Amino acid sequence: MNNDSSSRIFAALRQWVAGAAPGARLPSTRQLVAEYQASPVTVQKALQALAAQGLIESRPGVGTFVRAVRTARPSDYGWQTGALRSPASPLPPSSSTMRNVPGDAIWFHSGYPDRDLLPERLVRAALARAARGDAALSRPPAAGMPEPAAVVRPGAGIGNPGGDYPANAERRDRAAGKPERAQLHLPGPGGRRAAAADRIAVVLGCHPCGGPDGVRLVPVPAGPDGPDPADVDRAFAETGARAFYVQPNYSNPTGAQWAPGRGDEILDVARRHGAFLVEDDWAHDFGITSDPVPLATRDDSGQVVYIRSLTKSVSTAIRIAAVIVRGPARERILGHRAAESMYVSGLLQAAALDVVTQPGWQTHLRSLRHQLRSRRDLLATSIRQHVPEAHLDNLPRGGLNLWLRLPDTTDLPRLVRDCADAGVIIAAGTEWFPAEPAGAFIRLNYSGPNPGAYPEGARIIGEALAANGR
Amino acid sequence: MNNDSSSRIFAALRQWVAGAAPGARLPSTRQLVAEYQASPVTVQKALQALAAQGLIESRPGVGTFVRAVRTARPSDYGWQTGALRSPASPLPPSSSTMRNVPGDAIWFHSGYPDRDLLPERLVRAALARAARGDAALSRPPAAGMPEPAAVVRPGAGIGNPGGDYPANAERRDRAAGKPERAQLHLPGPGGRRAAAADRIAVVLGCHPCGGPDGVRLVPVPAGPDGPDPADVDRAFAETGARAFYVQPNYSNPTGAQWAPGRGDEILDVARRHGAFLVEDDWAHDFGITSDPVPLATRDDSGQVVYIRSLTKSVSTAIRIAAVIVRGPARERILGHRAAESMYVSGLLQAAALDVVTQPGWQTHLRSLRHQLRSRRDLLATSIRQHVPEAHLDNLPRGGLNLWLRLPDTTDLPRLVRDCADAGVIIAAGTEWFPAEPAGAFIRLNYSGPNPGAYPEGARIIGEALAANGR
Numbered sequence: 001m002n003n004d005s006s007s008r009i010f011a012a013l014r015q016w017v018a019g020a021a022p023g024a025r026l027p028s029t030r031q032l033v034a035e036y037q038a039s040p041v042t043v044q045k046a047l048q049a050l051a052a053q054g055l056i057e058s059r060p061g062v063g064t065f066v067r068a069v070r071t072a073r074p075s076d077y078g079w080q081t082g083a084l085r086s087p088a089s090p091l092p093p094s095s096s097t098m099r100n101v102p103g104d105a106i107w108f109h110s111g112y113p114d115r116d117l118l119p120e121r122l123v124r125a126a127l128a129r130a131a132r133g134d135a136a137l138s139r140p141p142a143a144g145m146p147e148p149a150a151v152v153r154p155g156a157g158i159g160n161p162g163g164d165y166p167a168n169a170e171r172r173d174r175a176a177g178k179p180e181r182a183q184l185h186l187p188g189p190g191g192r193r194a195a196a197a198d199r200i201a202v203v204l205g206c207h208p209c210g211g212p213d214g215v216r217l218v219p220v221p222a223g224p225d226g227p228d229p230a231d232v233d234r235a236f237a238e239t240g241a242r243a244f245y246v247q248p249n250y251s252n253p254t255g256a257q258w259a260p261g262r263g264d265e266i267l268d269v270a271r272r273h274g275a276f277l278v279e280d281d282w283a284h285d286f287g288i289t290s291d292p293v294p295l296a297t298r299d300d301s302g303q304v305v306y307i308r309s310l311t312k313s314v315s316t317a318i319r320i321a322a323v324i325v326r327g328p329a330r331e332r333i334l335g336h337r338a339a340e341s342m343y344v345s346g347l348l349q350a351a352a353l354d355v356v357t358q359p360g361w362q363t364h365l366r367s368l369r370h371q372l373r374s375r376r377d378l379l380a381t382s383i384r385q386h387v388p389e390a391h392l393d394n395l396p397r398g399g400l401n402l403w404l405r406l407p408d409t410t411d412l413p414r415l416v417r418d419c420a421d422a423g424v425i426i427a428a429g430t431e432w433f434p435a436e437p438a439g440a441f442i443r444l445n446y447s448g449p450n451p452g453a454y455p456e457g458a459r460i461i462g463e464a465l466a467a468n469g470r
Numbered sequence: 471m472n473n474d475s476s477s478r479i480f481a482a483l484r485q486w487v488a489g490a491a492p493g494a495r496l497p498s499t500r501q502l503v504a505e506y507q508a509s510p511v512t513v514q515k516a517l518q519a520l521a522a523q524g525l526i527e528s529r530p531g532v533g534t535f536v537r538a539v540r541t542a543r544p545s546d547y548g549w550q551t552g553a554l555r556s557p558a559s560p561l562p563p564s565s566s567t568m569r570n571v572p573g574d575a576i577w578f579h580s581g582y583p584d585r586d587l588l589p590e591r592l593v594r595a596a597l598a599r600a601a602r603g604d605a606a607l608s609r610p611p612a613a614g615m616p617e618p619a620a621v622v623r624p625g626a627g628i629g630n631p632g633g634d635y636p637a638n639a640e641r642r643d644r645a646a647g648k649p650e651r652a653q654l655h656l657p658g659p660g661g662r663r664a665a666a667a668d669r670i671a672v673v674l675g676c677h678p679c680g681g682p683d684g685v686r687l688v689p690v691p692a693g694p695d696g697p698d699p700a701d702v703d704r705a706f707a708e709t710g711a712r713a714f715y716v717q718p719n720y721s722n723p724t725g726a727q728w729a730p731g732r733g734d735e736i737l738d739v740a741r742r743h744g745a746f747l748v749e750d751d752w753a754h755d756f757g758i759t760s761d762p763v764p765l766a767t768r769d770d771s772g773q774v775v776y777i778r779s780l781t782k783s784v785s786t787a788i789r790i791a792a793v794i795v796r797g798p799a800r801e802r803i804l805g806h807r808a809a810e811s812m813y814v815s816g817l818l819q820a821a822a823l824d825v826v827t828q829p830g831w832q833t834h835l836r837s838l839r840h841q842l843r844s845r846r847d848l849l850a851t852s853i854r855q856h857v858p859e860a861h862l863d864n865l866p867r868g869g870l871n872l873w874l875r876l877p878d879t880t881d882l883p884r885l886v887r888d889c890a891d892a893g894v895i896i897a898a899g900t901e902w903f904p905a906e907p908a909g910a911f912i913r914l915n916y917s918g919p920n921p922g923a924y925p926e927g928a929r930i931i932g933e934a935l936a937a938n939g940r
Contacts, residue, residue: 077797127601317817327547347787
């Protein structure tokens with residue numbers, strides 16, 4: 001097709017064909033010429049393009065027809081089973097947090113906050129600015145964009161409650177005279193690659209998708225104050241693990257926040273074993289009655305690989321996270337990252353930086369804190385009223401989830417199913433435990449749509465639980 | 471900080487501290503109160519926030535100071551070397567195509583077209599629309615977005631020159647009554663994961679970054695008409711490889727396009743060996759005197775894993791590609807993809823689809839074709855005039871690169887260095903060969919900035935080559 005008129009006819013006919021039955025006859029060229037007020041050559045070009053796409057076929061002397069089905073025999077892809085062999089490691093089932101459900105259901109399963117909780121105005125403005133700027137058409141450095149000078153400063157606490165964002169590609173440590181650098185990139189691969197720094201990871205608060213290829217996960221128990229340093233020490237000694245994946249703030253499972261001082265103890269243990277701590281600060285922007293202070297702020301020896309994603313707090317469309325890591329590990333991660341996908345869209349990086357450096361971001365975070373508090377408290381009250389059998393010992397000081405421990409005899413899959421049948425979507429806690437769950441937990445996310453339905457949702461969960469034992 | 475006034479003072483002081491020497495004394499609270507016309511409480515809040523970031527320190531009774539360096543001893547990250555161990559596979563050196571060079575140099579090395587060749591207006595408009603739409607704040611399905619109904623139709627040729635884009639998440643094969651699905655996602659991981667369908671890949675036209683972890687690459691020779699089916703047959707038989715990575719159109723290295731009929735022959739060979747063909751249609755939008763017809767259009771048995779990235783032709787900021795794959799391999803790839811990074815930004819997906827479904831996209835592609843032709847021809851003419859020793863047998867029928875074979879005695883690293891010293895950046899062809907290069911090749915990209923400098927660039931290459939033998 002070499003002209004717009006032909007394109008126009010092509011598009012119109014394609015739409016017509018889409019709605020037509022196989023074998024239907026197209027109008028004649030003469031009719032099309034009249035209808036579209038175009039030359040026969042132009043019409044022919046459009047028809048040829050449709051034929052080239054296999055949408056129509058021409059039977060000389062008869063006419064042009066919507067192409068009939070090619071064969072009645074289904075394709076046999078069985079040979080692929082041999083070629084693919086077994087997966088190198090079992091593929092994790094897809095996470096329930098990614099499930100889309102009917103619009104009228106009550107959602108407690110999502111891992112992503114509802115749009116009401118996102119800084120919509122800031123996000124749209126940042127994206128619109130990015131669309132007009134250089135980032136829309138250029139390629140950023142592979143290690144991430146240099147930060148605006150004021151965003152991160154040497155010696156500054158990273159991810160402090162004041163809201164500074166560690167988005168820098170190059171941080172000069174004036175004291176050491178050495179580069180202290182971080183990168184901006186996609187969260188998924190980032191976190192998982194970081195954890196793959198060695199072949200073995202000790203895991204607490206498992207990532208819902210399981211471990212990266214070739215990483216053996218070794219569970220470590222944790223109480224409401226975090227893991228016991230003696231347990232961590234034993235796990236390192238027994239396994240020779242070189243990395244410990246942790247969520248010190250509002251961890252999954254259980255929602256716990258490490259006790260003051262616990263971070264330093266665990267850092268000491270890791271240092272003694274020459275191991276990394278991979279800190280997933282997933283809920284950095286979701287403090288409610290406490291401020292999540294990253295472990296990384298107390299690390300001077302490059303022990304902590306710090307990950308902070310903006311996917312949940314800025315927008316699910318802005319798939320950007322920061323990784324802060326110092327020393328040779330940084331080069332290793334950058335190398336893997338470059339081999340995986342060269343670089344990350346500069347447009348998303350620019351928009352992310354824009355959002356978190358606006359004064360409005362601080363205002364948003366303050367309002368978000370109030371909203372999360374109301375939602376959490378409403379859900380907790382509703383649960384206490386309607387699901388008295390549930391243990392809700394730790395009202396989380398931040399994050400997005402209530403973790404309920406149900407009676408040990410609970411048939412969780414049945415409970416999840418019964419709730420879904422009644423229009424309430426809940427997630428069994430099972431998928432967040434790296435091994436057997438420590439009890440019959442469910443995780444209720446209080447950042448989904450329609451918090452007004454929480455009492456009704458709790459009532460339905462209570463009924464389903466009561467029926468569960470019968 | 472709980473109010474904007476305090477934030478404002480914080481930001482101003484942070485900037486001041488950034489320019490101040492360690493140990494410098496800050497103005498007194500009284501002075502700051504006067505300067506910023508704020509209450510003492512507000513000023514104190516700002517100072518506390520700066521102290522919390524480690525930027526300043528307060529010495530009671532003395533004053534407040536820019537924090538001195540903490541230690542003179544550089545951090546010792548040596549322990550990491552033990553924890554990281556050797557990489558599981560050697561990390562590939564970073565590609566020369568990603569290098570940023572001084573603005574006044576003549577670029578022949580880039581892998582990405584200059585902004586002049588991108589559909590700037592369409593990209594900015596699409597991103598602006600996406601910023602206003604749902605995609606800015608919502609999460610797309612993990613397998614990619616459902617395509618607008620008219621974009622891809624059952625039976626339609628994929629990636630046909632008419633410009634249809636296989637961006638569909640679900641294509642119903644009416645004939646088979648079976649889903650025939652593709653996904654939209656990031657190009658880097660997509661291609662590499664697809665190739666990882668088995669532990670061994672036969673590679674022709676190597677991806678510049680080398681193979682994915684755990685994949686052994688086996689080179690197969692290829693002439694100007696593509697690989698000899700007998701060579702491919704032998705490689706499959708000898709290695710038990712289950713995948714063959716190919717660029718049938720304008721391959722790297724050499725720029726060759728497979729002869730008519732060659733694709734069917736290679737498909738037959740792959741079918742006999744129960745192997746995949748991973749088709750990287752990297753230059754689909756860059757046909758000059760031919761139209762790249764994908765191999766995938768002739769595949770009914772799910773043999774071809776088809777990859778088409780829009781990074782080069784739409785915008786480097788829109789990191790989106792389509793993968794078309796049928797049968798169990800699709801589930802395997804989706805599983806890996808979900809485990810890697812859950813999903814791909816819906817904003818980028820929406821913008822990509824928007825661009826390639828605009829009527830202006832066809833207009834742009836036509837204009838691009840003319841521009842690429844002029845650039846290619848100007849560069850070829852310049853090379854023939856100034857670098858007579860170079861063999862330029864195959865003027866490429868599409869793509870972005872001229873492949874020059876230089877005399878076998880050429881010291882390529884020296885040539886690259888000498889050219890760079892004279893302000894001309896070229897890439898040795900070496901990095902695109904999966905094994906030893908078949909000759910002393912250089913790759914000259916004719917889509918970089920400032921094509922008017924091609925004659926001058928060619929002259930400098932000619933001089934450097936003449937000096938190379940001495």
